[in-house]
Every structure is written in structure tokens, then in C-alpha cells.
Amino acid sequence: MRAPAANPREPRRHHYVPRLLMKRFAVERRPGQFQIQAFDKSNDRVFATAIENIAVESDFNALERDGVRVSLEAGMGKIESAAAEPIARIVQGGTLVGMTMEDRAAIDLFCALQFARGTGMRAQFSALAEGVEARARAIVGADARLDLVGDAEGMKAAALQLIVGSLLEFTGRFNDKDLLLLQAIEGEDFLLGDNPVAMQNARQFGPYGNIGLGVPGIEIYMPISSRFSLAYWCPTLLHQMREGAALADQRLLQARAMSVVGQGVTRAAALAALPEIEALRARLRRIPDGHLAGAAVAADAGNVTRLNSLQVRWAERFVMSRDGGFDIARRMIADDSAFRQGMRPRLD
Structure with a gap:
């Protein structure tokens, strides 16, 4: 049975980092036309490109199985649209003052979507499956046919199912955090990675790990412009x-x-x-x-460097900026080649 053709009105090029974010790290060369500087972690190449041409793949959020085409792109577009105006007000005003419960809910849902989608999450899925398969082969024999990893379409299906099944749960995890707004001091800019929801945790929990939306002490950051970043902190902090x-x-x-x-x-x-x-x-x-006043908290040069290092660490391939300043990415990769790719799960 032939799979049905896609709706001609449905966009086939799907951005996994929305343009509403990227344009705030870009230069508007002409009205409505934004150019961003990008660093490719895989080969150290720096290039300038229109935001339409980066962090985008054909049918990234669509799947065809058993003659049925399913696409999450339209639904994701609605989530982006709902968050666009509240984010614009935050960036323009430099404050969280005036944010309504509806604004907060829209932004939390948007951040949860950015956490769940993208090449970084799919790469983690694949790495986890490969790790489990390697463990299983070590037990049952190297020649065993396990097929746990599956093909690219199988990984895509698993990643899209995660969004469908867990997006509301992830949103709740963002909603139960304290939300702060950080502002880079004059002369400093935030970077944007292609997996922009980045996390860190100063607490240690031994073999259980310390990174996760619900882990005590977690700090979650998502830059929304070259000057401002949202910070979701565990209330204990x-x-x-x-x-x-x-x-x-x-x-x-x-x-x-x-x-x-x-x-x-x-x-x-x-x-x-x-x-x-x-x-x-x-x-x-x-x-x-x-936090109580809703005012932006100044992030000094050290704070900006720390947050930018998280964007580099969590980015799967591309790091983007307004001015092409990627020294921190180069230094991190020179120190440790593991930074050429994004985060990977550990199977200890």
C-alpha cells in the first residue's frame, strides 16, 4: 500500500531550534531576514547563514508507517506561537514583571518541548540503545542477534513517542521550578546551542547521576536572546x-x-x-x-562563560551567536574531544 502524500500546505522543513529563538541571536540584514553565525563542533568550521538554513531537517517531526503519515510539526508550531509573545515581552522589557499564569504555562510548555525534541535527544536515545545492546552481547555472546538499536526511522519514532507521551509531565517539571531571568552584563553575550535546554547540578548522588528534570538541586538554562537567559532552579537553591x-x-x-x-x-x-x-x-x-521582584539578575563575565560552556556541552553539533565569538567552544574541544558531540547517557 502506498503511503499517502503529505499535505501540500504542511511544511516539510522542520526546525528543531525555532526561528523565534535564533533571530534573537542573529543580525537582521534586511527586514525579516536574519543572519546568524554558527560553529560546527564536528569540524571547527565557522560560517554565516540565514536562520532558515540551520537547525533544520526535512520531515524531522514526521513519520510514515503502515501507509499512514503522522506529523507533529503543526502541533509544535502552535506551542511556539503561544510562547512567542510572552518571550518577546521578556526580551523587550528585560523583566518577568507582568507575566501571567498563562504566560508562564506557555513558556514552560515551550521549554519542555525544546528539551524533548532535537538531534541531541535522538542521539541520546541511540547511544542508550547501543550501550544496552553492548551489555547484552557481553552476556549472551557477541554473535547474538538483538537488534535493539534499530534503524533511523525507529529512533525517530521513539523520540516522537516520547514527546507525545511525556510532554505534559516534562512541562510540570519546569513549572515546579523557580523561574529567574538572567541578563548578561554589557560586553558579554549568551550563545545558543542546537540543544538549548542545558542543565547542571552542583550536588552529587553517586552512581545514580545528578542530571534530570526532577533531580534535587538541578539548574536548567535556556537562553532566549544574546542578552537574556531563562533559569529554572530547583526551589531548594x-x-x-x-x-x-x-x-x-x-x-x-x-x-x-x-x-x-x-x-x-x-x-x-x-x-x-x-x-x-x-x-x-x-x-x-x-x-x-x-526573583521575588521579577527583575533580571545580572550575569557577570564568569556567569556568562559558565552558561555558554553548558550550551557548548549540550549542543549536538551547532553553536550559534550574533558576532561569531566561539573561543570557549574551541577551548573546550581542545581540552576534551568528547565535547565534539552532545551529552550521552552513562551505563555504569
């Missing part, structure tokens, strides 16, 4: 900062009191400690206070 700030408040009150009523060496020590305690209190309050 801000809670710890607020506890630390409360202790600093107590120390500050004690030091101020001793600077007034203390005598001799005690008073001198309190006066000397005041600037350090005040600076510590300010550092600990900066992010929690910014």
Missing part, C-alpha cells in the same frame, strides 16, 4: 540562599550593635567586620530578591 541571607542579617545586626556599645578591641573588630558582612548579605540576597 533559593531556599538555601534565603537561609544564608537570614544568618547574614543576624550577624550584621550583632556587628552593628557591637560597633555602638562595644569597647576597645571588641568595637574595633565589629567595625572592621561590617563591610565584609554587608557585602556577603548583598551577595546572598541579590538572586532571591531579584
